[in-house]
Amino acid sequence: MPDRREIDIEVMRYNPETDSEPHMQTFRVPFDEDTSVLMGLQYIKDHLDGSLTFRWSCRMAVCGSCGKMVNGVPKLSCKAFLRAYYPGKLRIEPLEHFPIVRDLAVDQTDFLEKLEAVKPWIIRKEEKPLSEGTYLQTPEEMADYQQFSSCINCLLCYSACPQYGLDNAFTGPAALSLLHRYNADSRDEGKSERMPLVNSEEGVWGCTLVGYCSEVCPKQVDPAAAVNRNKVNSTMDYFLRFLTPRGGVDS
């Protein structure tokens, strides 16, 4: 056990019962090659201050609940390592652009409502009975949406999006990526139900292609691509409605 170094972790604290605004508090934490930022926070909670509040679950970049700002960059704290910041220090804040509930925990309600609004499930005009078997799809058809289905709802992309920070009416990167994931699925027939949201100011047109969302995404979803390809779809939808009897892309 030769490798036992220490690093300073500065954490944003906010107690909704007593504080009018957040403040920073510094802890000194031992670490080695394998200590993740999340483990650093757990060390603080277990040994230094049991009241420190933050979310986590899987510790392996799957559940999407441990997102934090680490030195100003949105990161999954279980996928970032303390050694990468040594000999400097870390400044850990709750995910940007979300209201702080307590310490590092943010209120995700707004995102959850947006996620529901994009109808992230397969919509069929008519469900086929179970007896007829599953809906088939070729590998090529699957490739059209697969990357967008990797989203773990970690919200890093929302913290990377100044448009969402400035006006949270914007549906935002992950919800629009998931909308696209279903629109691009050959088994889905719900495009016309989702297009009004795509077309609105709160939909893809709220995006000015800052592009940082795609850089911070830990799952290579590339939300900026999902959003901006739908600007093309939205434009097509607009013109097609004059040309087709019932209007819209999939009629």
Added chain:
Amino acid sequence: MTARNTYVRPMTGWYRRNPHFVAYMLRELTAVFLAAYAGMLLAGVIALSRGPEAYAAFQEFLASPLSVGLHVLIFIAAVYNAYTWFRISPKAMPPIKLAGKRVPDRVIVVSQFAGCAGVFIVMLLLAGGL
């Protein structure tokens, strides 16, 4: 259910907080230079319509150090603007498929730069040689 006593952080100075946002704001700023260039071209057309004297005055302005400096600035802004958009353009277009396979983003970006360099060289040759 946002009745909890939550704290919302202010957005003041957000564009200074991260190098990505600085680069984004610079990209947006280049639009001002491009608009200035369009304005200059328009001034030329107006001068032309007003007769030979006005046009000669416009040409004189073009040759002035002020105009040359401005053109250099606008050229740099235009190159930066093109560079930023070329880099993100694969995100803004539907995926291109060749023989059933998706063309990688990098190939799209590089071919845009190559195409641009090609046009630039042809124009230099035309201006110089022919």
